Amino acid sequence: MATHAEQLTAVEGPAVRLTGLTRSFEARTVLDGIDLDIPAGQFTALLGHSGSGKSTLLRAIAGLDHYVVGSGELTAPERVSVVFQDSRLLPWRRVLDNVLLGTDGKEAAERGRAALAEVGLAGRERAWPNELSGGEAQRAALARSLVRDPELLLADEPFGALDALTRIRMHVLLRELWERHRPSVLLVTHDVDEAIVLADRVLVLDQGRISVDLTIDRPHPRSYRDPLFGEYRERLLDALGVTEHHANQDGHQ
Ligand SMILES: Nc1ncnc2c1ncn2[C@@H]1O[C@H](COP(=O)(O)OP(=O)(O)OP(=O)(O)O)[C@@H](O)[C@H]1O
Numbered sequence: 042m043a044t045h046a047e048q049l050t051a052v053e054g055p056a057v058r059l060t061g062l063t064r065s066f067e068a069r070t071v072l073d074g075i076d077l078d079i080p081a082g083q084f085t086a087l088l089g090h091s092g093s094g095k096s097t098l099l100r101a102i103a104g105l106d107h108y109v110v111g112s113g114e115l116t117a118p119e120r121v122s123v124v125f126q127d128s129r130l131l132p133w134r135r136v137l138d139n140v141l142l143g144t145d146g147k148e149a150a151e152r153g154r155a156a157l158a159e160v161g162l163a164g165r166e167r168a169w170p171n172e173l174s175g176g177e178a179q180r181a182a183l184a185r186s187l188v189r190d191p192e193l194l195l196a197d198e199p200f201g202a203l204d205a206l207t208r209i210r211m212h213v214l215l216r217e218l219w220e221r222h223r224p225s226v227l228l229v230t231h232d233v234d235e236a237i238v239l240a241d242r243v244l245v246l247d248q249g250r251i252s253v254d255l256t257i258d259r260p261h262p263r264s265y266r267d268p269l270f271g272e273y274r275e276r277l278l279d280a281l282g283v284t285e286h287h288a289n290q291d292g293h294q
């Protein structure tokens with residue numbers, strides 16, 4: 042008889058599988074028959090214009106949207122964590138209690154402390170959320186997501202509100218955490234450079250469909266000076282309908 046582990050291997054498919062995923066708000070179709078597989082352990086980024094449906098897609102995968110219509114499958118792992126642009130820490134709970142929310146037991150508390158240490162917040166367990174900087178609050182949110190040992194980490198512009206330097210530090214941290222824990226990641230971002238430097242695959246959502254599915258086959262840690270970086274950047278900015286000229290003027294796309 043097959044062991045449990047063998048059975049798991051036998052049925053192991055992609056961590057996320059969407060077929061024909063459709064979501065409309067009244068007459069407006071935002072997701073128009075999306076097909077997408079995310080293999081277990083893959084780090085994927087999702088780009089798209091504001092309003093293109095990135096958060097809608099994330100919510101569907103997180104199981105937070107009951108009105109989503111699929112012509113086929115919507116499969117996601119059991120343990121999913123979601124991180125948002127703001128940390129969503131409860132102001133009346135101390136940092137460790139925020140991280141532990143929804144868990145219980147001594148073992149969970151230990152994991153919570155360990156997760157805080159992993160994100161560089163050891164010693165801040167008893168701080169109140171309003172005593173944390175924006176970057177620290179996002180690190181606490183990452184610790185909260187890790188404590189559940191997620192098979193899939195969904196992140197909706199988690200660094201969007203941070204200054205450029207803090208954002209770069211968070212990139213390094215997120216990638217390190219991914220290397221240690223190997224969840225599948227779907228990172229929504231507006232930032233083409235962030236997508237290229239972090240992800241092994243970059244998707245563009247446009248007109249309700251995945252219009253670009255690009256593999257970033259470069260070693261980590263990545264350098265912005267990698268000559269291929271410019272090519273990826275150009276392709277993605279093109280797909281987003283942004284010219285380099287505009288991108289430079291805005292600082293970002
Ligand atoms: N609950 C809702 N009711 C009606 N329309 C909605 C709802 N949620 C999203 N939409 C619409 O769906 C479209 C996609 O929204 P979504 O939040 O997914 O975009 P997004 O790509 O995440 O944008 P942004 O980059 O600005 O966060 C938008 O036009 C939005 O107005």
Ligand SMILES: [Mg+2]
Binds near residue numbers: 095096097
């Ligand atoms: Mg959004």
